[in-house]
Amino acid sequence: MEALEVVGKSVARVDGKDKVTGRATYGYDLVLPNMVYGKVLFSTRPHAKIHLLNVEKARNHPGVLCVVTGEDAPWTWGEAVKDTPFLANGKVRYVGEPIAAVAALDEDTAQAAVGLIEVEYEDLPAYLDAEEACAPGAFPIHEDYPNYRKEQFVNPHTSWPNICEHFKLRTGNVTQGFKESDLVLEERYRVPKIGHAAMEPHSAHAQVDPASGRVTVWVANDAPFRALHILSEALGLPQEQIRLINPFQGGGFGSKGGLKVEPIAIALAYRTNGRPVRVKFNRPETFSSTITRHGATVTIKSGVRNDGTLMARQVTIYWGAGAYAEKSPTVCIRGSLPSPGPYRIPHVQVDGYAVYTNEAVAGAFRGYGIPQTAWACEQHTDELAKRLGIDPLEFRLKNIFVDGDLTYWGEKLQNVGLKETLLKATEGIGWGKASNGSFKRKGVKIGRGFACILKPTRTPTTSTALVTIDASGVATIMAGTVEIGQGCSTILSQIAAEELRIPFEMVRMHPLDTDVIPVDASTTSSRSTYHMGNAVRLAAIDAREKIAKMAAAALGSSDDNLKFSNGNVLLKAGPPGVVSIAKLILDNLGTEGKVCGKGSYTFELGKDLNSNDGHSEHASAFYMYATQAAEVAVDEETGRVRLMRVVAAHDVGKAINPASCVGQIEGGLVMGIGAALHEELIVDRKGKIRNPSFLDYHLLTSLDVPEMTCIIVECPEPLGPYGAKGLGEPGLAPTPAAIGNAVANALGTRIYDLPLTIERVYWAIQSMKKKSPQVQLTGAS
Amino acid sequence: MKRPEPFEIYRPTSIREALQIRQTKGAGGYFQAGGTDLVIAVKEKGLVPKYVVDLKKISPLRVIREESDGSLRIGALVTMRELETSTLIRNRYPFLAQSAAEVGSVQIRNRATVGGNVANATPSADVAPALLVLDAEARISGLHGERSVPLAEFFVGPSKTVMMQSELLTEIVIPATHGVRGEYIKFSPREMMDLAYVGVAVALVFESNDKTCSRARIALGAVSPTPIRARKAEAILHNRVLTEELAELAGNEAATECSPISDVRSSAEYRREMVRVNTKRALLNVAAHITEPLRWIERRDRKY
Numbered sequence A: 001m002e003a004l005e006v007v008g009k010s011v012a013r014v015d016g017k018d019k020v021t022g023r024a025t026y027g028y029d030l031v032l033p034n035m036v037y038g039k040v041l042f043s044t045r046p047h048a049k050i051h052l053l054n055v056e057k058a059r060n061h062p063g064v065l066c067v068v069t070g071e072d073a074p075w076t077w078g079e080a081v082k083d084t085p086f087l088a089n090g091k092v093r094y095v096g097e098p099i100a101a102v103a104a105l106d107e108d109t110a111q112a113a114v115g116l117i118e119v120e121y122e123d124l125p126a127y128l129d130a131e132e133a134c135a136p137g138a139f140p141i142h143e144d145y146p147n148y149r150k151e152q153f154v155n156p157h158t159s160w161p162n163i164c165e166h167f168k169l170r171t172g173n174v175t176q177g178f179k180e181s182d183l184v185l186e187e188r189y190r191v192p193k194i195g196h197a198a199m200e201p202h203s204a205h206a207q208v209d210p211a212s213g214r215v216t217v218w219v220a221n222d223a224p225f226r227a228l229h230i231l232s233e234a235l236g237l238p239q240e241q242i243r244l245i246n247p248f249q250g251g252g253f254g255s256k257g258g259l260k261v262e263p264i265a266i267a268l269a270y271r272t273n274g275r276p277v278r279v280k281f282n283r284p285e286t287f288s289s290t291i292t293r294h295g296a297t298v299t300i301k302s303g304v305r306n307d308g309t310l311m312a313r314q315v316t317i318y319w320g321a322g323a324y325a326e327k328s329p330t331v332c333i334r335g336s337l338p339s340p341g342p343y344r345i346p347h348v349q350v351d352g353y354a355v356y357t358n359e360a361v362a363g364a365f366r367g368y369g370i371p372q373t374a375w376a377c378e379q380h381t382d383e384l385a386k387r388l389g390i391d392p393l394e395f396r397l398k399n400i401f402v403d404g405d406l407t408y409w410g411e412k413l414q415n416v417g418l419k420e421t422l423l424k425a426t427e428g429i430g431w432g433k434a435s436n437g438s439f440k441r442k443g444v445k446i447g448r449g450f451a452c453i454l455k456p457t458r459t460p461t462t463s464t465a466l467v468t469i470d471a472s473g474v475a476t477i478m479a480g481t482v483e484i485g486q487g488c489s490t491i492l493s494q495i496a497a498e499e500l501r502i503p504f505e506m507v508r509m510h511p512l513d514t515d516v517i518p519v520d521a522s523t524t525s526s527r528s529t530y531h532m533g534n535a536v537r538l539a540a541i542d543a544r545e546k547i548a549k550m551a552a553a554a555l556g557s558s559d560d561n562l563k564f565s566n567g568n569v570l571l572k573a574g575p576p577g578v579v580s581i582a583k584l585i586l587d588n589l590g591t592e593g594k595v596c597g598k599g600s601y602t603f604e605l606g607k608d609l610n611s612n613d614g615h616s617e618h619a620s621a622f623y624m625y626a627t628q629a630a631e632v633a634v635d636e637e638t639g640r641v642r643l644m645r646v647v648a649a650h651d652v653g654k655a656i657n658p659a660s661c662v663g664q665i666e667g668g669l670v671m672g673i674g675a676a677l678h679e680e681l682i683v684d685r686k687g688k689i690r691n692p693s694f695l696d697y698h699l700l701t702s703l704d705v706p707e708m709t710c711i712i713v714e715c716p717e718p719l720g721p722y723g724a725k726g727l728g729e730p731g732l733a734p735t736p737a738a739i740g741n742a743v744a745n746a747l748g749t750r751i752y753d754l755p756l757t758i759e760r761v762y763w764a765i766q767s768m769k770k771k772s773p774q775v776q777l778t779g780a781s
Numbered sequence B: 001m002k003r004p005e006p007f008e009i010y011r012p013t014s015i016r017e018a019l020q021i022r023q024t025k026g027a028g029g030y031f032q033a034g035g036t037d038l039v040i041a042v043k044e045k046g047l048v049p050k051y052v053v054d055l056k057k058i059s060p061l062r063v064i065r066e067e068s069d070g071s072l073r074i075g076a077l078v079t080m081r082e083l084e085t086s087t088l089i090r091n092r093y094p095f096l097a098q099s100a101a102e103v104g105s106v107q108i109r110n111r112a113t114v115g116g117n118v119a120n121a122t123p124s125a126d127v128a129p130a131l132l133v134l135d136a137e138a139r140i141s142g143l144h145g146e147r148s149v150p151l152a153e154f155f156v157g158p159s160k161t162v163m164m165q166s167e168l169l170t171e172i173v174i175p176a177t178h179g180v181r182g183e184y185i186k187f188s189p190r191e192m193m194d195l196a197y198v199g200v201a202v203a204l205v206f207e208s209n210d211k212t213c214s215r216a217r218i219a220l221g222a223v224s225p226t227p228i229r230a231r232k233a234e235a236i237l238h239n240r241v242l243t244e245e246l247a248e249l250a251g252n253e254a255a256t257e258c259s260p261i262s263d264v265r266s267s268a269e270y271r272r273e274m275v276r277v278n279t280k281r282a283l284l285n286v287a288a289h290i291t292e293p294l295r296w297i298e299r300r301d302r303k304y
């Protein structure tokens, strides 16, 4: 194989300049000719019948074009379960649910008209806790649940109320496993709801052509083709009657898939006589009325032998789904599946329940359930090691997955870089060595900890791409991967340049428009480098082969005597000969001519999990492995956890762009540290989020970020492009657990609930001091 | 976020002119300095000004000067960034400069003024505790003349001061004091861009190098309806040698003098505990540097 020219290099991002100079147009910036402005009335009740909804005054307000309610937009949508109305229809299920919307000539008029809408509620029992919502006798949040259209993989629990998914994994016999163990430990961990806090809030622009009825939506959506499919099902329109155009997306982290503001913009656009409608959510609306990450309660019970052999593990997880199913079924399935951790365990039982509650809708969030279960599993694993008197590193080395292991879901793993990440991260933090922390002083305790994860990707899925080359030698990639800030345009350009052997600067990305771009599953699940990377690679190879035919004719040679280099085709042997790709296309196809290569990739072995036992021989196209380690200084007098250093080692298969990989890991760490120490959506007893702004929803600032060391491990995936796996999500997944373990190591007591705020840690220290030193704090209730 | 209703903006160049505008235009007017509190009140909290009097062109209010008697005058329009970087302030009262440096971000501090922070009178105003322990006075100008109010009597309640609507805060005056050493601890979860969960300022005068306090002032922010002095805690220190035990006693006392609330940020109980701990720490931080010349000490090198 020829040496790689541009793949593997840290070339500068293709979208970098436009973004730092402010030229890039994001969804939120879009201005359309003749557009009108939409504003929304949101529910103030967590669960209530709408007794009365009077929009007369709003309708008659000067400057108002239309007011729409659930009656005017009687559509429902849903990815896994078709349960979500465009606008509340007779009933609200959470505080922040859109009830009605107004379109007016300007935003202030629209907002003023929203204030004129009268609504009367009749309250119903509300559930703000997943376990209460599925307790026997609980009032159903969706009376009609049995009749909703559901995807095949959805597995509701018929005898309990309000369950929208029950995931089951059964391997061996846990009762037997516990019996054969020397130590059995059960603990309970909690993770709160958090917000995605993407820099760009949500928005959508929509237009309905009065003549054809065609619907066009401009929206920064991370899965435009899925949105197209969902909309087509919801509106009862054929797919060709809908078009999505994707401007730049200012981050999403999972919050911008499915439908968010789109239904409101579309409902209004049907009544504005062809004028486009802009609906922008402000920050509080984005926090309260789009989606959140799932809060979760994880009960984990393990049996181990005295020598550290894991015998059995049982995990029960309640995922708070919020008012609508959204992506809860798949978060529950794919988040619960590896919840026992990346370990060889003969007896495993997992029950994951996604439960409807009367809170904001929970959905996809970078990591798709793994961060929540890792918080439990990795701390629990440390606790087991501690009780057995075994070093946590040694304990893990004894039990972690290595090549050839059969997982508890029945898949034989290959290309497992986990052990290398574990060794490198622990070495990086100085595991087992004395700390040279600068914060050594009275009342400050230093501690270290680490955590490992494994993350699957959505499987099977398909990506398709076209690569065209024109008569000036410029290649254009037509791919449905959304530039959500992760750098896909750069690495896909690197891949095309690599295969065509043209200068990197000669590659362009076509803007994303569902009318012209071939179908792609989604920009989610860390799947794009692998799937779309393969598709673009195949498309570039296809184009190259077509050009090779032209070159062979032009140079009077056979195909296999050709070498592509720097935009030219050369003869490998014999008399010298060279011709540029541009000239070949010009001569063969004329000035407007283009060569078009096609590529499509599906991981064909991929198989859904069996709904009875959760097994699959190929549950994921590839797995992502990571270990992160942290050193903390805990101030016992205040409860402040200061993060001194973090070391993150990630198996990426092959780093197509190492700088981009480090960017993903660092970005992930910053999110992970925020989730560990600060972030929580605080919901009051009436279901209202009390901190829906950056004043009280604390993200890290650059001054809060510790020294970060990112280590790239390359354990190649033979089917991935150049060996690549994925990296978008894992950066934040083990972080809170690593910090939790470090805090436990510092204090000698464990904290079971996230986040580790100054106040929570303070009271934990106080209660530890009150208890006699022999008594262990456990999370078991 | 709501776009404000249209209103008139006046840009006077003198105090007199500013006051006259208030007189002729009547009620419903607001002064604006940096606007970092006012603009948010208008856009997010439903404040509807009839008119705004922008003070930024009144240049005499933008200076810090030292009088011959050693007192300092800080003009109301001095920005937080100017206070933070002023050599005069850094040399005389580095902890006051540091309290200004705790506000928001550099961008905010380039606009936010000392007068605005004090006049806005939030319980968590970051320069208030440091000014309180320096026995600062507020100079206030009204149509009927000038008056001077000790800062300790200036704050009346959350966002309430002794000033009338039409009165202008012109200066903060810090009387001459010798040998004052102080400390301000802003205690909040994040390193920057956060409101104080608890703010503690202390200012001490030591008799000699033996750590006997001849004068002690302690002020607390964010734990009462206004920034307050902790006078009982001060009394504990008076004429005593500042040891760790004494600092602890003073901290315990300060914790009983405040009346914090529970809110989305933290519980009242925790805030009270943090008053205790941080009062002690502020006192000990001062004691730790008693033999050195006064200087700016980086946040990371202080115990907080």
Ligand SMILES: Cc1cc2nc3c(=O)[nH]c(=O)nc-3n(C[C@H](O)[C@H](O)[C@H](O)COP(=O)(O)OP(=O)(O)OC[C@H]3O[C@@H](n4cnc5c(N)ncnc54)[C@H](O)[C@@H]3O)c2cc1C
Pocket: B030, B031, B032, B033, B034, B035, B036, B037, B038, B039, B040, B055, B076, B077, B080, B102, B103, B104, B105, B108, B111, B112, B113, B114, B115, B116, B117, B118, B119, B120, B124, B125, B126, B127, B167, B168, B169, B170, B193, B194, B195, B196
């Ligand atoms: C992002 C951000 C972060 C912040 N962080 C902090 C922080 O960490 N700590 C902190 O204490 N504050 C913080 N603030 C609040 C604010 O910046 C400060 O209170 C600032 O000092 C206010 O000054 P200003 O000049 O901007 O006041 P303005 O907004 O101009 O005025 C505030 C109020 O005081 C009145 N006023 C102003 N000047 C006078 C005067 N001379 N005479 C009479 N009345 C007057 C105005 O009418 C108005 O009611 C923050 C604000 C923002 C937006």
